[in-house]
Amino acid sequence: MKKIVLIVMDGLGDRPIASLGNRTPLQAAFRPGLNTMARDGITGLMFPVSQGIRSGSDTSHLSILGYDTVKVYTGRGPFEAMGLGMDVRKGDVAFRANFASRSKDGKIEDRRAGRLSENTEEICSAISMVLDGVQFTVKPGVEHRAALVMHGPGLSEKVTDSDPHETGLPPREVKPMDSNASRTAELLNRYLSKVREILDKHPFNVKRSGKGEPPANELLIRGAGKAPEIEDFNQKYGMKGACVVGIPMIAGICSLAGMDVIKAPGVTGRVDSDYESKIRTAISALRDHDFVLVNVKGPDIAGHDRNPELKRDVIEKADQAFRQLLGLKGEVVVAVTGDHSTPCTYGDHSGDPVPLLIYAGGNRIDPSERFDEVSCVSGSLRIQSGDLMQYLMNVSDRAEKYGA
Amino acid sequence: MKKIVLIVMDGLGDRPIASLGNRTPLQAAFRPGLNTMARDGITGLMFPVSQGIRSGSDTSHLSILGYDTVKVYTGRGPFEAMGLGMDVRKGDVAFRANFASRSKDGKIEDRRAGRLSENTEEICSAISMVLDGVQFTVKPGVEHRAALVMHGPGLSEKVTDSDPHETGLPPREVKPMDSNASRTAELLNRYLSKVREILDKHPFNVKRSGKGEPPANELLIRGAGKAPEIEDFNQKYGMKGACVVGIPMIAGICSLAGMDVIKAPGVTGRVDSDYESKIRTAISALRDHDFVLVNVKGPDIAGHDRNPELKRDVIEKADQAFRQLLGLKGEVVVAVTGDHSTPCTYGDHSGDPVPLLIYAGGNRIDPSERFDEVSCVSGSLRIQSGDLMQYLMNVSDRAEKYGA
Numbered sequence: 001m002k003k004i005v006l007i008v009m010d011g012l013g014d015r016p017i018a019s020l021g022n023r024t025p026l027q028a029a030f031r032p033g034l035n036t037m038a039r040d041g042i043t044g045l046m047f048p049v050s051q052g053i054r055s056g057s058d059t060s061h062l063s064i065l066g067y068d069t070v071k072v073y074t075g076r077g078p079f080e081a082m083g084l085g086m087d088v089r090k091g092d093v094a095f096r097a098n099f100a101s102r103s104k105d106g107k108i109e110d111r112r113a114g115r116l117s118e119n120t121e122e123i124c125s126a127i128s129m130v131l132d133g134v135q136f137t138v139k140p141g142v143e144h145r146a147a148l149v150m151h152g153p154g155l156s157e158k159v160t161d162s163d164p165h166e167t168g169l170p171p172r173e174v175k176p177m178d179s180n181a182s183r184t185a186e187l188l189n190r191y192l193s194k195v196r197e198i199l200d201k202h203p204f205n206v207k208r209s210g211k212g213e214p215p216a217n218e219l220l221i222r223g224a225g226k227a228p229e230i231e232d233f234n235q236k237y238g239m240k241g242a243c244v245v246g247i248p249m250i251a252g253i254c255s256l257a258g259m260d261v262i263k264a265p266g267v268t269g270r271v272d273s274d275y276e277s278k279i280r281t282a283i284s285a286l287r288d289h290d291f292v293l294v295n296v297k298g299p300d301i302a303g304h305d306r307n308p309e310l311k312r313d314v315i316e317k318a319d320q321a322f323r324q325l326l327g328l329k330g331e332v333v334v335a336v337t338g339d340h341s342t343p344c345t346y347g348d349h350s351g352d353p354v355p356l357l358i359y360a361g362g363n364r365i366d367p368s369e370r371f372d373e374v375s376c377v378s379g380s381l382r383i384q385s386g387d388l389m390q391y392l393m394n395v396s397d398r399a400e401k402y403g404a
Numbered sequence: 405m406k407k408i409v410l411i412v413m414d415g416l417g418d419r420p421i422a423s424l425g426n427r428t429p430l431q432a433a434f435r436p437g438l439n440t441m442a443r444d445g446i447t448g449l450m451f452p453v454s455q456g457i458r459s460g461s462d463t464s465h466l467s468i469l470g471y472d473t474v475k476v477y478t479g480r481g482p483f484e485a486m487g488l489g490m491d492v493r494k495g496d497v498a499f500r501a502n503f504a505s506r507s508k509d510g511k512i513e514d515r516r517a518g519r520l521s522e523n524t525e526e527i528c529s530a531i532s533m534v535l536d537g538v539q540f541t542v543k544p545g546v547e548h549r550a551a552l553v554m555h556g557p558g559l560s561e562k563v564t565d566s567d568p569h570e571t572g573l574p575p576r577e578v579k580p581m582d583s584n585a586s587r588t589a590e591l592l593n594r595y596l597s598k599v600r601e602i603l604d605k606h607p608f609n610v611k612r613s614g615k616g617e618p619p620a621n622e623l624l625i626r627g628a629g630k631a632p633e634i635e636d637f638n639q640k641y642g643m644k645g646a647c648v649v650g651i652p653m654i655a656g657i658c659s660l661a662g663m664d665v666i667k668a669p670g671v672t673g674r675v676d677s678d679y680e681s682k683i684r685t686a687i688s689a690l691r692d693h694d695f696v697l698v699n700v701k702g703p704d705i706a707g708h709d710r711n712p713e714l715k716r717d718v719i720e721k722a723d724q725a726f727r728q729l730l731g732l733k734g735e736v737v738v739a740v741t742g743d744h745s746t747p748c749t750y751g752d753h754s755g756d757p758v759p760l761l762i763y764a765g766g767n768r769i770d771p772s773e774r775f776d777e778v779s780c781v782s783g784s785l786r787i788q789s790g791d792l793m794q795y796l797m798n799v800s801d802r803a804e805k806y807g808a
Contacts, residue, residue, distance in 0.1 A: 362419060362420075362749055363419055363420075363756075364419055364420065364428075364756060364777060364778070365420060365426075365778070366778055366781045367778060367781055367782065368781075378781070378782065379781065380449060380757065380781045381455075381786075382786045383455055387454065387455040387456060390454070390455060390456035390457065390755070391455050391456035391755070392456070393456060393755075394456040394457075394458060394754060394755030394756065395456075395755075395756075397750065397754075399456060399457070399458045399754075399755050400458065401458045401459075401460060401752070401753055402453060402457055402458060402459050402460060402463050402473075403459050403460020403461070403462045403463030403464065403473075403477065403480070403483070404460040404461065404462050404480055404483050404484060404487065404653070
């Protein structure tokens with residue numbers, strides 16, 4: 001029975017880049033660590049969630065961990081909130097939110113309040129409050145974006161948006177979609193009118209008006225969702241699980257799954273993250289865990305920035321750190337893959353498959369010799385992300401027998 | 405329209421073996437027959453049941469024949485009984501059973517009666533009986549193991565185990581899990597108390613007590629299951645099906661599916677089986693059948709014995725027999741695969757994929773040129789076992805059109 005390290009290189013997959021000689025950033029990277037593992041293991045292509053699906057990091061990580069996204073992915077709200085580092089617990093209801101500009105006649109003039117360039121931390125704090133025993137917490141996202149989390153007993157996510165989704169209309173009253181949601185809707189309407197009072201006279205907006213900028217005097221909420229109920233990872237697989245990840249949303253998912261979230265020194269979730277530290281921490285975590293998930297966010301950031309050279313460089317930096325894993329294959333199964341592709345030519349997630357390698361002593365070795373989107377085509381596997389855990393359970397000699 | 409011979413080499417897949425130069429037993433075997441079929445056909449990898457699943461021979465054969473194991477595999481009891489060569493028919497209820505030692509105070513002291521080394525045929529016969537029109541039949545398995553089959557009208561498998569699953573407790577009363585099972589539970593309790601009477605004073609146990617050995621005076625039953633209701637193979641596929649197999653469990657499954665079970669002279673289900681006779685018999689069966697399933701058990705036995713040289717040798721012997729099939733491809737589709745891997749380094753079934761070849765005149769030929777776990781990676785197919793029959797129906801020009 002072996003332990004398992006699963007490395008997810010976020011947004012790893014790419015398409016041919018002219019400036020890299022029509023190679024992908026992964027093909028262009030100097031990657032002796034990954035290539036050694038590919039040569040001494042098996043490779044293939046993995047389809048995140050399903051073939052051609054442009055999955056998010058949230059849906060893809062849920063699927064990679066073996067959870068059925070159709071069942072557990074109940075709305076973006078909770079995942080956006082986790083992505084902002086907010087604590088979202090069982091029973092909480094979360095929303096995506098925008099700061100918007102409401103005119104004197106009560107109609108929305110600008111759904112993005114002029115794409116706010118200032119930090120909204122100050123007004124988010126001002127509108128976080130307790131109302132009737134329910135904690136309302138707002139945290140800022142990028143520009144006009146934010147998230148709202150409601151924490152308290154008996155909440156329901158079956159409520160409509162206050163966001164009218166177009167300008168020239170007043171914010172909508174929040175309505176319950178079933179009878180259990182009446183109190184939640186009523187609370188939200190009371191909360192949002194308090195928010196209007198606070199924002200209308202807040203110095204942040206007084207200052208903006210003085211400069212002739214549209215005020216951020218309305219919080220439009222949408223996409224209500226409850227924190228997903230995820231089967232406990234440790235029970236599901238009979239393994240004690242941990243994660244070493246720099247991005248709050250993935251840490252949030254792992255935490256909901258009952259895995260230990262381990263912080264590594266110098267890990268930032270940005271391209272300047274200390275990958276050596278991340279891998280060293282993951283290896284240490286194997287002392288008292290059976291399974292460690294590592295997420296390396298850099299390639300995704302470079303993909304969104306349409307910067308193939310940066311993507312190549314962060315992959316090279318990660319490869320250097322991964323070489324710490326080469327000595328472990330007698331006792332540890334190492335798997336490396338992506339959660340989705342983020343082609344630099346596209347600047348967003350695509351549904352292209354991602355390369356996958358599984359490096360485990362005593363297991364099969366297939367003819368593929370390098371780790372990239374093209375070389376892995378000659379590998380053994382064509383696998384959906386939802387089957388990966390099962391496959392790793394097999395190569396680590398942990399799977400239960402089905403039948404006689 | 406062609407006829408089909410499907411050869412399942414039991415436990416065929418393996419992992420690299422140091423003593424065979426890091427090749428698998430299949431790679432190490434001289435196998436001109438299999439390689440010729442691979443070269444002149446298409447190959448690939450098959451995932452028994454699903455990717456990474458460590459399937460049994462029962463679940464895997466059901467899936468290979470196109471039955472959904474989630475629906476038809478209702479418990480191990482009936483398959484264990486079929487594995488012991490017992491006749492299990494529609495409506496029968498079967499159990500896995502252990503001979504155990506019960507002390508004077510009625511508690512189970514040893515759930516395995518000292519792992520009985522003697523044959524229990526004698527006591528199994530003594531406790532087989534008819535009670536209230538229901539036939540109770542017990543047959544011995546390995547050591548302390550046995551199986552119990554109840555045959556009669558109105559039986560239900562919704563009953564609890566008598567096995568307390570730990571020592572120091574008395575055998576449990578069998579309880580009905582729903583109201584339709586009351587009579588079955590009541591009959592079982594009456595049967596088990598008769599069994600106690602018989603076993604307590606049976607010469608087999610008197611002799612054991614004389615030698616100071618723990619008595620086999622309790623039959624603990626568990627894992628009740630009804631013979632699965634399997635859709636008739638001949639109707640499902642519009643083909644008259646037969647099997648030539650040496651192992652009772654697979655014969656039992658084929659028989660439940662309405663296929664003809666054909667015995668070949670010299671076939672034993674062991675490594676000394678006469679494969680030439682088996683293939684000759686399968687070819688003869690094509691006279692009046694459209695589909696013949698052949699199971700070659702030897703590789704699995706060698707895998708469980710952790711004997712890679714033996715596994716290589718039985719594969720060589722089988723390959724010799726398979727060469728009888730080389731002349732048939734104009735009229736017959738030949739497919740060869742495994743039901744699961746049984747790596748010699750692991751000694752049990754693993755979830756690694758198995759190689760697959762399909763050799764059929766007039767069909768496509770892909771670049772793969774040899775038949776083994778590694779060479780077939782360059783073949784066309786990555787297929788789940790449940791899709792194999794459909795694929796074979798296609799290459800034999802038997803499939804129905806879906807749509808216009």
